[in-house]
Amino acid sequence: MNENDLIERYHPADRANHWLTAITFILLALSGLALFHPAFFFLSHLFGGGPWMRILHPFIGIVMAVSFYFLAHRFFADNLMTAADWQWVRQIRDVITNHDERLPEVGRFNAGQKLLFWVMIATMLLLLLSGIVIWQPWFAPWFSIGLNRMAVVIHSVSAFGLMLGIIVHIYAAYWVRGTIRGMTRGVVPRAWAKHHHPGWYREVNKGAK
Amino acid sequence: MALQSLDITARSATTTPSPGVRETQKVAKLIDVSKCIGCKACQVACMEWNDLRDEIGTNHGVYDNPLDLTDKSWTVMRFSEVEVEQGKLEWLIRKDGCMHCADPGCLKACPAPGAIVQYSNGIVDFHEENCIGCGYCITGCPFNIPRISKKDSKAYKCTLCSDRVSVGMEPACVKTCPTGALVFGSKEDMIQHAEERIVDLKSRGYKNAGLYDPPGVGGTHVMYVLQHADQPQIYNDLPKDPQISLLVELWKGVLKPIMSLGLGLAALTGFLHYVTVGPKETEDD
Numbered sequence: 001m002n003e004n005d006l007i008e009r010y011h012p013a014d015r016a017n018h019w020l021t022a023i024t025f026i027l028l029a030l031s032g033l034a035l036f037h038p039a040f041f042f043l044s045h046l047f048g049g050g051p052w053m054r055i056l057h058p059f060i061g062i063v064m065a066v067s068f069y070f071l072a073h074r075f076f077a078d079n080l081m082t083a084a085d086w087q088w089v090r091q092i093r094d095v096i097t098n099h100d101e102r103l104p105e106v107g108r109f110n111a112g113q114k115l116l117f118w119v120m121i122a123t124m125l126l127l128l129l130s131g132i133v134i135w136q137p138w139f140a141p142w143f144s145i146g147l148n149r150m151a152v153v154i155h156s157v158s159a160f161g162l163m164l165g166i167i168v169h170i171y172a173a174y175w176v177r178g179t180i181r182g183m184t185r186g187v188v189p190r191a192w193a194k195h196h197h198p199g200w201y202r203e204v205n206k207g208a209k
Numbered sequence: 210m211a212l213q214s215l216d217i218t219a220r221s222a223t224t225t226p227s228p229g230v231r232e233t234q235k236v237a238k239l240i241d242v243s244k245c246i247g248c249k250a251c252q253v254a255c256m257e258w259n260d261l262r263d264e265i266g267t268n269h270g271v272y273d274n275p276l277d278l279t280d281k282s283w284t285v286m287r288f289s290e291v292e293v294e295q296g297k298l299e300w301l302i303r304k305d306g307c308m309h310c311a312d313p314g315c316l317k318a319c320p321a322p323g324a325i326v327q328y329s330n331g332i333v334d335f336h337e338e339n340c341i342g343c344g345y346c347i348t349g350c351p352f353n354i355p356r357i358s359k360k361d362s363k364a365y366k367c368t369l370c371s372d373r374v375s376v377g378m379e380p381a382c383v384k385t386c387p388t389g390a391l392v393f394g395s396k397e398d399m400i401q402h403a404e405e406r407i408v409d410l411k412s413r414g415y416k417n418a419g420l421y422d423p424p425g426v427g428g429t430h431v432m433y434v435l436q437h438a439d440q441p442q443i444y445n446d447l448p449k450d451p452q453i454s455l456l457v458e459l460w461k462g463v464l465k466p467i468m469s470l471g472l473g474l475a476a477l478t479g480f481l482h483y484v485t486v487g488p489k490e491t492e493d494d
Contacts, residue, residue, distance in 0.1 A: 035320045036468075036469070038224055044341075051362070136344040137357055137362055148348050156460060164471065171479035176489040177489060189491070196489070
């Protein structure tokens with residue numbers, strides 16, 4: 001068994017689902033920032049100008065919500081926090097300083113990935129609900145102005161939380177070498193799996209025998 | 210809509226100063242509710258000058274017609290029958306429309322550069338060609354004034370006839386008012402005129418008569434003389450102490466700058482981490 005042999009980490013359907021969510025997220029983040037702060041308003045040109053951006057943003061949001069629903073379904077069972085995961089969180093210093101040898105054994109996903117999963121579930125739900133309330137011209141007039149005010153605040157705070165989470169997610173994928181290929185081509189080297197996700201690697205080997 | 214361009218005090222979603230070399234006098238429209246007879250000539254003048262024809266509605270059994278402000282009806286008379294004291298019924302008629310706040314919540318909330326401007330004379334104007342139809346102005350307004358058109362998804366409201374005022378004329382509603390309930394001039398003069406009216410009203414038994422120029426929004430450029438200034442809410446829910454909602458202040462005043470900065474810092478932290486600590490590599494890589 002060669003250390004550089006590749007093993008499958010994500011099915012093609014996992015990858016398609018992940019990237020549909022990712023692309024819609026990027027589009028939503030760019031248009032959302034343009035609607036949030038004048039420093040980003042120039043991004044509205046990417047969507048054909050302000051009115052087109054305002055029209056498209058909520059529809060793209062619905063696509064992301066549906067896509068993420070399936071993604072959450074796919075990865076739900078692998079994202080439940082365990083006692084070892086909380087230990088991992090307490091040793092976040094070792095994680096950040098690359099002292100991986102001191103960390104408890106990691107399964108298919110590490111605690112950072114799992115926490116991102118839960119942050120995404122919470123923020124996506126809030127974004128969907130508050131987004132419907134402020135959706136002009138279709139739904140916003142149904143709701144009181146007071147509720148609209150609450151919804152814009154919830155929408156912007158949860159968008160901030162999600163964007164922060166995704167910044168960490170993107171950086172971590174780059175930081176932990178070999179990770180990106182897992183999601184683009186679906187495969188990772190055995191050495192990568194053994195090092196970063198030993199618990200998962202054992203499971204995969206058990207199945208292979 | 211506007212003809213002015215050198216006298217802009219504030220412009221929505223704009224972080225640099227707007228063209229403002231020309232200083233104009235602060236203006237105000239004073240609505241003396243005690244003189245209003247509810248004839249709606251102002252509503253007619255408004256639609257005529259602005260060349261707007263709202264859809265013909267239905268009679269709802271009340272004098273209010275149309276029942277609410279719309280994208281084409283920028284001012285409406287609101288009629289309330291109020292028993293101010295036992296056995297003393299008063300018919301209070303309030304001309305509703307944009308108050309032209311000195312601290313406009315609509316402008317604060319608007320994300321589209323230049324869709325809302327405030328002139329140095331105090332008029333708050335919507336520039337519909339820059340409007341993106343998001344409805345944030347509705348969220349920001351403490352008086353529930355802007356309306357989004359179903360036809361073009363742009364927000365509309367009273368302009369205080371900024372086009373007329375810029376060439377030295379008074380607003381169309383003021384021009385047409387047959388009783389002198391509407392007057393227009395410098396804000397200073399209007400306050401003085403209001404004081405005289407209040408003295409008169411007090412001498413006739415309206416001991417709580419007063420001027421409605423709410424400080425919570427920095428004062429307004431449309432003011433009311435009210436017979437019962439202690440309870441503005443009896444004039445069809447005119448807010449007693451209107452302010453930009455705390456949620457809107459939180460959103461646009463606090464979260465907007467802090468969260469934008471936060472995202473930038475997060476990205477920078479990632480970069481610095483990479484160049485100081487370095488990547489996580491597997492042994493054999």
